[in-house]
Amino acid sequence: MTVPGAWYLILAALxxxxxxxxxxxxxxxxVMFMCVELMLNAVNLTFVTYARMLNDIGGQATVFFxxxxxxxxxxxxxxxxxxxxxxxxxxxxxxxxxxxx
Amino acid sequence: xxAVLRALGAAAAPPIGGTSAVHLAHASAWAVFxxxxxxxxxxxxxxxxxxxxxxxALMLVLxxxxxxxxxxxxxxxxxxxxxxxxxxxxxxxxxLFVIMFLGVDRKEVIGKEPLKGQRPxxxxxxxxxxxxxxxxxxxRHWTSGAHSVAGPLNTYFPGTKTPSAENVQLLGQTIYTxxxxxxxMTSALxxxxxxxxxxxxxxxxxxASEMARDxxxxxxx
Numbered sequence: 001m002t003v004p005g006a007w008y009l010i011l012a013a014l015x016x017x018x019x020x021x022x023x024x025x026x027x028x029x030x031v032m033f034m035c036v037e038l039m040l041n042a043v044n045l046t047f048v049t050y051a052r053m054l055n056d057i058g059g060q061a062t063v064f065f066x067x068x069x070x071x072x073x074x075x076x077x078x079x080x081x082x083x084x085x086x087x088x089x090x091x092x093x094x095x096x097x098x099x100x101x
Numbered sequence: 102x103x104a105v106l107r108a109l110g111a112a113a114a115p116p117i118g119g120t121s122a123v124h125l126a127h128a129s130a131w132a133v134f135x136x137x138x139x140x141x142x143x144x145x146x147x148x149x150x151x152x153x154x155x156x157x158a159l160m161l162v163l164x165x166x167x168x169x170x171x172x173x174x175x176x177x178x179x180x181x182x183x184x185x186x187x188x189x190x191x192x193x194x195x196x197l198f199v200i201m202f203l204g205v206d207r208k209e210v211i212g213k214e215p216l217k218g219q220r221p222x223x224x225x226x227x228x229x230x231x232x233x234x235x236x237x238x239x240x241r242h243w244t245s246g247a248h249s250v251a252g253p254l255n256t257y258f259p260g261t262k263t264p265s266a267e268n269v270q271l272l273g274q275t276i277y278t279x280x281x282x283x284x285x286m287t288s289a290l291x292x293x294x295x296x297x298x299x300x301x302x303x304x305x306x307x308x309a310s311e312m313a314r315d316x317x318x319x320x321x322x
Contacts, residue, residue, distance in 0.1 A: 002127045003134045008171065011138050013234045015145055015164075017227050022149035024223035030200060031157050034148050037192070038161070041168050044180075051254055052175045057275050058251030060268075063180050064276060067187055068287040072294035074192050078199045079301030085203045086304070 008049040016042035029081055033074070040070050133174040140167035158196045165189050179269045251275055 019038030026032050044063045051059025140163055147160030165188040172181035252275060256265045266274075276284050 002130045003174065007134065007138075008175070009238065011141065011171070013231060013238075015141055016234070017231045018142070018145040018149060020230055021223050021227035022145075024226060025149060025220060028154055030154050030196065031148070034157055034161050034196065037188075038145050038148060038164060041165065041188075044184075045168055045171055048172055048175050048177045048180060051177070054248075055254045056249055056251060057254045057271055058249040060177055060180055060254070060272055061251055061275050061280050063177075064183070064272070065280075065283060065287060067180075067183060068291065071187055071192060072290050074195060075294045075298045076301070078195060079298040082199060082203065082302045 005049045005053040008045060012042045012045040012049070015039075015045070029084070033077055033081070037070070037074070040066065130174055133170060137167045137170035137174065140164070140170065154200050155197065158193055158200065161196070162189050162193050165193070176268060178267075179272050251279055 016039050019035045019042060022035035022038065023032050026035065044066055047059040047063045047066070049059075051057065051063075144160045144162075144164030144167060148157050148164065151157045151160055165184060169181045169184040169189075172178075172184060252271070254268075254271070256271065257263060258265045
């Protein structure tokens with residue numbers, strides 16, 4: 001337990017940035033969703049690091065709740081994606097630029 | 102992995118362990134961190150750059166495993182296990198299932214740029230994000246050092262350096278006492294998510310008004 005917390009924070013910042021850039025670059029909705037997962041995990045790593053640095057169990061409890069919410073989010077998001085694919089065979093985010101039913 | 106780290110940590114804890122054990126624990130913690138960091142970054146770059154969505158999902162598994170490694174390195178045993186079970190075991194499988202189900206496991210055409218200047222702008226935004234995080238981190242007024250209401254991460258028997266509770270036990274106590282109401286709310290959230298997924302993904306039948314009309318036209322039994 002001797003690695004300074006700053007290194008973990010740097011790693012988390014890099015991971016968050018890669019996820020954000022991926023979200024902006026990719027056009028496949030599923031891959032964009034995976035990039036959101038990357039960003040969520042970067043924040044989880046930050047929470048665990050601060051829990052260790054500040055000697056506080058609250059950070060780890062927060063990560064637990066983030067995990068639950070992420071699971072629910074993925075379920076609903078993938079349901080929406082399946083519904084979109086049913087309506088139109090589009091594979092990219094650009095194909096769903098209209099909100100008409 | 103956890104057992105090995107625990108053994109190393111236990112060897113380093115007592116002062117009679119000598120400096121070699123301390124150095125060993127130090128080196129092992131750094132080794133786990135570096136390996137985990139490489140795994141995380143390779144996986145994340147792979148998610149962004151791979152052209153086949155299935156490969157992206159497999160790279161995501163790599164990143165999530167690396168995160169679990171970093172959790173182990175920081176003595177968050179329970180979260181490391183949950184990370185593997187929930188993320189790598191359930192969420193990525195769900196992703197792969199949807200990819201296979203929809204049959205979109207074909208390569209995305211990356212050569213064509215749909216929006217002019219999207220990629221340079223994405224790079225600029227990424228660099229700006231990193232700089233912003235750095236600047237915010239340099240402003241050192243984010244933590245007061247005071248404890249939250251949740252309690253300490255490490256508890257010791259009074260007067261000793263012997264840990265009095267495992268990470269799993271402490272986290273369980275915290276969630277079932279201080280965070281009991283949010284914990285119950287997550288169960289409601291999961292039920293809502295399941296119902297929403299069923300409603301969204303179900304093939305749409307006739308709408309209610311049509312159904313009522315059909316039943317009116319149907320001959321009475």
